Amino acid sequence: MTTDLRTRIARLWDDLTPAERRVAALVRADPDLLLLRTSAEVAAESGTSKATVSRLVRALGFRDAGEVRETLLAARGSGLPWASTRVGDVDERTVEASNLEAAFASLARVDRSALARRIVGAQRVTVVGLRNAHPVALQFRAQLAQVRPDVRLAPVAGQSLGEELADLGPDDVVVVVTIRRHASVVGRLVRHCAAAGADVVVVTDPTGAVLAAPATTVVLCPVDSPSAFDSLAAPMAVVAAVANDVYAASGADGRARVAAVADAYDALDELAAP
Incomplete structure (x- = not known):
């Protein structure tokens, strides 16, 4: 799922607005953002708005951020290796x-x-x-x-x-x-x-x-x-x-x-x- 999300972003990149690209760049580097952060937190980190995050999520083919989380959790639950740059946010x-x-x-x-x-x-x-x-x-x-x-x-x-x-x-x-x-x-x-x-x-x-x-x-x-x-x-x-x-x-x-x-x-x- 991580690879698929990055592939979707690559395909859409040329059609994204500058604000959407700021969100997409963060998600491409760390797909866990959409699992571990709320839309408001992603917006704050990317310097955009919740509406921008929502538009990007829909452009990627998801109904909303909740569906993205469900999809990422399903992928993790299948045992796919899933690297995160945010491991430090969780106490192992x-x-x-x-x-x-x-x-x-x-x-x-x-x-x-x-x-x-x-x-x-x-x-x-x-x-x-x-x-x-x-x-x-x-x-x-x-x-x-x-x-x-x-x-x-x-x-x-x-x-x-x-x-x-x-x-x-x-x-x-x-x-x-x-x-x-x-x-x-x-x-x-x-x-x-x-x-x-x-x-x-x-x-x-x-x-x-x-x-x-x-x-x-x-x-x-x-x-x-x-x-x-x-x-x-x-x-x-x-x-x-x-x-x-x-x-x-x-x-x-x-x-x-x-x-x-x-x-x-x-x-x-x-x-x-x-």
């Missing part, structure tokens, strides 16, 4: 705190102890993370592998999902991490795993709720950010919390595996001395 810590609060409220609606026991008791755990969800899935798999055996990450680099999911059954737990913009396969993936009888857990942002509907458990983690790219802080915090729940639920077996992993590190001399 406040946004992150809100994301974390909402994510842990969603997690609180889950029976966390039961979820941990299901992950501990599964014959196999497969963690799937596509596109920008991959780092979260990778971290979750690494944490679970410290506590229990047979935790897989799918898909393996350069491979497809089919090989990893061909033999799913009721003894499997599949954790799907998906963040906007979601890969087109996600909805089919969740349905396939559920139809195979697997216990499906989905960690996603609110835009993935419909895709996650067939899952046994869904945790919604907002990824809003005032900067260009989504924040993965909330989903990272949630998977860390669930991994800690799994560790607690694993009891003596989990502690024995942690010790065995540490012994393997030492035997292979893999880690630098502290």
Whole structure:
């Protein structure tokens, strides 16, 4: 949407009045103006009038400034990177705190102890993370592998999902991490795993709720950010919390595996001395 708005301005530029060009120049440099500022504020910043801002908005093909905001919000909600020169106007810590609060409220609606026991008791755990969800899935798999055996990450680099999911059954737990913009396969993936009888857990942002509907458990983690790219802080915090729940639920077996992993590190001399 940011690119589209700038393209619209470029097409109209020669037909704009000098006052409209002052507004258009500001918007072209920073489309967030029409989202974060009222028409009066945009007018004041450009040294024009509200009527001039309204004329430009209509010339760009929008009914009013409200429709521009709705369109920009929809674009941001789809996960499109959206750079703003006004990030400093928003306290990122406040946004992150809100994301974390909402994510842990969603997690609180889950029976966390039961979820941990299901992950501990599964014959196999497969963690799937596509596109920008991959780092979260990778971290979750690494944490679970410290506590229990047979935790897989799918898909393996350069491979497809089919090989990893061909033999799913009721003894499997599949954790799907998906963040906007979601890969087109996600909805089919969740349905396939559920139809195979697997216990499906989905960690996603609110835009993935419909895709996650067939899952046994869904945790919604907002990824809003005032900067260009989504924040993965909330989903990272949630998977860390669930991994800690799994560790607690694993009891003596989990502690024995942690010790065995540490012994393997030492035997292979893999880690630098502290």
